[in-house]
Ligand SMILES: [Zn+2]
């Protein structure tokens with residue numbers, strides 16, 4: 001039994017009990033429910049249902065996990081109460097015994113040096129947002145994509161978001177009284193900041209999330225294309241064969257077969273266009289929930305040096321995940337770890353966000369110049 005699935009089961013049991021559902025634990029790692037009709041309706045389950053939270057399911061159970069849309073279904077049960085929540089996690093904060101090694105392990109600056117200035121215990125605010133992603137093509141697929149940031153330094157939380165969510169769910173389930181956080185916390189982002197960062201960070205996460213679905217779709221498309229191709233190829237060969245036979249006989253017959261051949265080609269092209277249309281992908285993304293998690297961290301201050309420039313940044317070490325923040329790419333907020341430091345303002349970017357311009361080949365920092373190349377003014381796509 002994993003820690004996260006068992007804490008999710010506890011959370012679900014308490015929430016459902018609170019909503020008037022008769023809940024009984026069944027093994028392995030499941031719940032049996034007798035739900036009032038309105039609750040069953042919101043959760044999209046029968047009034048008598050079984051849910052499974054682990055790898056192994058009880059018989060006739062529906063699987064519930066952080067990867068499925070169940071977080072959202074529970075969110076609907078909470079209604080407005082569940083759309084934006086704040087949880088304080090007063091977890092114990094160990095000392096960082098070897099910050100140099102921790103930083104070395106995470107930080108990968110390709111063109112700059114750094115040194116650690118200090119380590120201080122602090123509190124931070126994490127935002128974990130859930131987005132509902134619906135992909136339509138020949139099939140429809142619904143799922144939930146998570147995106148999280150540390151508000152202190154905009155580091156993306158991909159590596160620790162699941163652990164934070166599980167802990168928040170667990171602790172929210174056992175402590176009803178709100179725990180007070182210290183007064184000194186990172187400030188809110190403006191809606192515009194949040195929107196632009198989420199808009200840049202989301203496509204990469206959604207693509208990665210949809211990759212298996214796209215692969216399956218590509219396989220089905222290839223199979224259908226092959227079938228259509230084989231069918232029309234047979235027709236064409238028959239027609240060509242007739243044409244060749246008749247060539248010897250009479251020119252007049254040839255003139256009759258040629259339009260037929262052209263028609264086959266046209267029909268084939270139309271069929272292929274139909275298939276492309278059938279498999280064309282549309283993806284709808286809607287925000288569904290935001291959870292704010294407030295908790296203590298060890299804040300590591302780092303001095304970055306690039307040529308004559310210097311810049312201080314902070315990275316937080318999270319005691320639950322026992323991981324240090326990945327330095328954010330200040331343009332794309334990508335998950336990939338390599339960073340370049342720009343000459344002018346010492347921005348941190350991924351190599352892709354410091355790539356050569358497609359027009360004039362000069363490399364430039366997209367955090368400094370998000371809209372166009374500073375040299376040839378070519379607009380960024
Ligand atoms: Zn250029």
Ligand SMILES: [Zn+2]
Pocket residue numbers: 342343344345346347365366367368369
């Ligand atoms: Zn820059």
